[in-house]
Amino acid sequence: MSDAPHAVVTGGAGFVGSHLVDSLLDDGFRVTSLDNFGSGRPSNLEHIDTSRFDSLEHDVREPFPELDGVDYVYHFASRASPTDFESHPVEIALTNSEGAHNALEFARENDARTVLASTSEVYGDPEVHPQHEEYNGNVNVRGPRAPYDESKRFSEALAVAFQQQYDVDIRTVRIFNTYGPRMRPDDGRVIPNFLSQALRDDDLTIYGDGTQTRSFCYVSDLVAGIRAFADADPAVAAGEVINLGNTHEIEIRELAEIVIEVLDADSDTVRRELPEDDPELRRPDIGRAQELLGWEPTVGLEEGLERTAEQFAEELGTE
Numbered sequence: 001m002s003d004a005p006h007a008v009v010t011g012g013a014g015f016v017g018s019h020l021v022d023s024l025l026d027d028g029f030r031v032t033s034l035d036n037f038g039s040g041r042p043s044n045l046e047h048i049d050t051s052r053f054d055s056l057e058h059d060v061r062e063p064f065p066e067l068d069g070v071d072y073v074y075h076f077a078s079r080a081s082p083t084d085f086e087s088h089p090v091e092i093a094l095t096n097s098e099g100a101h102n103a104l105e106f107a108r109e110n111d112a113r114t115v116l117a118s119t120s121e122v123y124g125d126p127e128v129h130p131q132h133e134e135y136n137g138n139v140n141v142r143g144p145r146a147p148y149d150e151s152k153r154f155s156e157a158l159a160v161a162f163q164q165q166y167d168v169d170i171r172t173v174r175i176f177n178t179y180g181p182r183m184r185p186d187d188g189r190v191i192p193n194f195l196s197q198a199l200r201d202d203d204l205t206i207y208g209d210g211t212q213t214r215s216f217c218y219v220s221d222l223v224a225g226i227r228a229f230a231d232a233d234p235a236v237a238a239g240e241v242i243n244l245g246n247t248h249e250i251e252i253r254e255l256a257e258i259v260i261e262v263l264d265a266d267s268d269t270v271r272r273e274l275p276e277d278d279p280e281l282r283r284p285d286i287g288r289a290q291e292l293l294g295w296e297p298t299v300g301l302e303e304g305l306e307r308t309a310e311q312f313a314e315e316l317g318t319e
């Protein structure tokens with residue numbers, strides 16, 4: 001067994017998880033991915049060619065397997081697409097409650113530094129803009145997004161409890177909309193939707209009037225922030241929570257125009273009814289991450305869309 005530090009990534013076969021795995025392997029870590037391949041794909045990991053990597057099929061709702069010498073736990077397992085909130089609500093709620101509990105117990109047993117993936121969804125439909133970490137959010141506890149939003153909120157509360165009671169070093173990242181290659185074209189989130197439609201010259205579906213805003217972070221920027229936070233001195237980072245995301249805020253109808261332009265697509269836009277509890281505004285306040293880590297995103301939206309579209313075109317056979 002190598003002397004390299006050992007990181008366990010739950011959700012390692014997913015979009016963000018697989019990029020995190022790549023980044024850790026590039027830096028010499030030994031990495032074990034635990035994933036049930038629900039929304040993740042083995043193909044996201046098939047390029048990896050090192051004995052420092054192991055991929056185990058495991059559902060985090062079950063107690064974790066015994067693994068040797070674990071130094072870091074990155075808990076990223078959870079479906080994250082709004083279409084999955086409708087089709088898999090119980091699975092999602094339990095993944096972020098029972099699953100988070102199992103992950104934190106595993107971290108405690110291994111005395112491993114832990115990064116918990118939370119989400120901007122903990123702010124719900126925010127009344128404070130931009131959203132900073134001290135804002136407690138506005139989540140509809142009985143709405144269609146509640147199984148995800150409330151279970152993520154619970155996982156954060158559990159992390160605080162573990163930190164307090166067992167002194168486990170847990171760092172929480174609230175991730176704002178992130179996109180990039182390895183998202184599934186049929187994932188249901190807005191950038192995969194728009195790119196898949198534009199690559200086929202279909203019309204882009206806008207929910208509501210398209211004036212709702214989002215801020216989109218390219219995945220390499222997100223992963224750089226996660227890694228910097230994980231590596232930060234415990235004196236400043238243990239038990240902390242930070243927002244990670246891009247502060248460039250745009251309306252969804254503007255995003256549609258940019259996608260059509262970047263892909264030079266022969267598409268128009270069509271309107272559909274706005275789903276219940278769709279947040280009106282989303283932009284992170286990243287002041288804390290900037291101060292703690294000196295981190296900020298560097299990849300512009302057009303560039304990120306082009307890189308993502310390349311992979312989608314290959315996968316959809318529209319090249």
Ligand SMILES: NC(=O)c1ccc[n+]([C@@H]2O[C@H](COP(=O)([O-])OP(=O)(O)OC[C@H]3O[C@@H](n4cnc5c(N)ncnc54)[C@H](O)[C@@H]3O)[C@@H](O)[C@H]2O)c1
Binds near residue numbers: 041061119120
């Ligand atoms: N991408 C974003 O914009 C975004 C925003 C906020 C938060 N997040 C968080 O980041 C993490 C990764 O999201 P993503 O965008 O990569 O989504 P994804 O669906 O691509 O990845 C999630 C991974 O977790 C796995 N998984 C789900 N439930 C599991 C379970 N019970 N046991 C084991 N594995 C399970 C899936 O198979 C998949 O590989 C999630 O925790 C998500 O909530 C992502």
